[in-house]
Amino acid sequence: MAKIQVITIIASLLFLSYITRLILKGKLREEYSIVWIVCTTILITFSFWRDGLGIMARLFGVYEAPNLVFTGAIFAILIYLLHLSVVVSRLHAQNKDMAQQIALMKEKMKKQESC
Incomplete structure (x- = not known):
């Protein structure tokens, strides 16, 4: 080894x-x-x-094994970034909803205090 x-x-x-x-x-x-x-x-x-990387490169039709590594890494990064974008979008929507609910609750509390 x-x-x-x-x-x-x-x-x-x-x-x-x-x-x-x-x-x-x-x-x-x-x-x-x-x-x-x-x-x-x-x-x-x-x-x-x-020898696994060379075998996998030949299996996928890639001439140089390091190119397979870079292609796989770029593909994995793109998929992971897409996943994180979905998570951030969902959290943004939840944050907006919570801010609106808090604003409504504050308004309700002010009305109850004034009565």
């Missing part, structure tokens, strides 16, 4: 344990941790299976 493989495997396992720790402490929600766990598992898989 090459030195870079050992370093990559150790770093990936440490990152995986850090993700687990964040989940257990409640600092990272499970729905967001899935992406990180999947990416780390892929890194660990290709760290053990050195």
